[in-house]
Amino acid sequence: MKLFEYMGKELFARYGIPVPEGGVAATAAEAAEIAGKIGSVVVKSQILSGKRGKAGGIGFTEDPQEAAELASRMLGSELRGFTVDKVLVEQKLKIDREFYLALTVDGAARKPVILASAFGGMDIEDVPEEHMVRMHLDVTIGLQPFVAREVVRRLGVTGDVARQISAILSGLYKMFVELDAELVEINPLVISGDKVIAADAKVTIDDDALFRHKDLPVVEERTEAEKKAHELGLSYVELDGDIAVMANGAGITMATLDLIQYYGGKPANFLDAGGGAGVEPTAKALELLLSKNPKAILINIFGGITRCDDVANAFAYVKQNIGIPVPVVIRLVGTNEDKGREILRENGIEAYKFMHEAAAKAVEIATGGRN
């Protein structure tokens, strides 16, 4: 779960990481009020995406009236595919230097990793590897002071600035662990006179750990259909094609999408019904696919824990009770395959043995045989 910048900064403050003075506003009037208290401000659109500056989502002013105008222009607008609901109004910093500081999970090393650079700012992705400090952490000892000393040494900073960056790094690690974060990122970490301040906050919490963080705000990034799928325990991503897809397992679902593309079709979605989905969840998944009005539906099941007869029964249930107005192509092998095929046959469907045959058929239907 990604958090908005203003939420990230509230958490930073709680962990002793200095952030600019400011507040969040949902209306132009609120923005003007905050700006009036601060003076020279930056108004920042709150969306779950970076590169806002380049997209016009950030503005500077010293006049509260102008802050209101900036806010009203941003609020409700579309920015990088997101609607802006809130703006963050905060003190404009005098920037002497911009650093980059982050903690994330390095899957290959199976460890947390510190990423730091003395070349922070807008184009951090283009910073050459030699200017990026990488240090892996051993979770059994956590972030010890010697690690922080080494990070600041490699960043080439000394004295009080080094001391402040070390303190920020410890706060960041504590937050990373305590909140089950996948990513905590400060870019830029600004040196302003003799102060070090987090000018931005990017925080992603591990979805799998949300059960033990009930106190965190809930940020919904999914579409309505994706939300519904999540409630059903399905993994669902909307795509922009016209062949609806359901399979059991993330890998095989991806492989199914690849096959559709290979034969010249376009998938409407990624839907992993998971392992062992029974009749009811499978029927619900099918209903979800129907709600998107696809030209064809492709169901690809390799039953291990998932039972083929459950899938066939779910299909029969939806067909008889709700109706399926679009052509359905099914590939069905594995546990209880014969039973499943028989049920489908009774419902007028001959299941395929191989997934590439089924994918080719679905594409033929959706494209009207043009491919």
Place this chain on the structure above:
Amino acid sequence: MAIYINEHTNVLIQGITGNQGTFHARQMVKYGTRIVAGVSPGKGGKDVDGIPVYDTVAAAAEEHRLDASILFIPAPFAKDAAFEAIAAGIKVLVMLPEHIPVHDAMAIMAYAKSNGTVVVGPNTFGLVSSGKCKIGIMPNQFFIPGDIGVVSRSGTLCYEIVGNLTAAGYGTSTVVGLGGDRVVGLNFIEVLAEMEKDAGTKAIVMVGEIGGSAEEEAAAFIKGHIKKPVIAYLAGKSAPPGKRMGHAGAIIERGKGTFEGKVQALNAAGVPVAELPFQVPELVAAALKK
């Protein structure tokens, strides 16, 4: 020959009295796995089809030699169960559960490493030395003995590939499911190294997918260390960047982990890459002919 597990491996099931635990205990026994004990806190003294159940792993270890354990434990409690198995000296730990918090996974890997325990998963179907020992949830009928080693990041897709191999007349030596999570125990490199040493394996099939850098790292390793033929299959060619396709790792972020990048790295290491599952047996046949 086989790697990690064989016909002598004594297996413990943690969470044996739950629905999944009991069902798969029976499936594994049917396959020929030596299930010697189960653990379910509060159920000590009972049995499942004659398999004795203990309250703790330590209690089971007092009565049995335990070589491996498999976890049928809900994600929020998996860390504790994994620590318990490692603390009891179990050397192969198979972690089926999905949705284990990534910080828990990192803690488990660190503890396992310091105790010399091999962890398979989490979010895996397990591993099987075909015809000898199955520790996992894969359908029994597709895993027939042969000399192709298979290592996969994804479950059902691995069945698909093994199913294609079986249909083409190729059995398997050992099949390892690495798991679909961002932080997992065994990786491609470690399994490839074992398969290279295994006299029962003639060729290796790697089943990968977009996201992360595991395939690229494997490619670099294959170049210098693997003499046996390796064939790869990769899923996710059509996936759009920035969309996470189910697995925690299966996402193209910041232009990294792309299909094209992985194919390039593997080809450079002499590994042919199948884009579609049914192409795998043809590539295996071609590689074995050389």
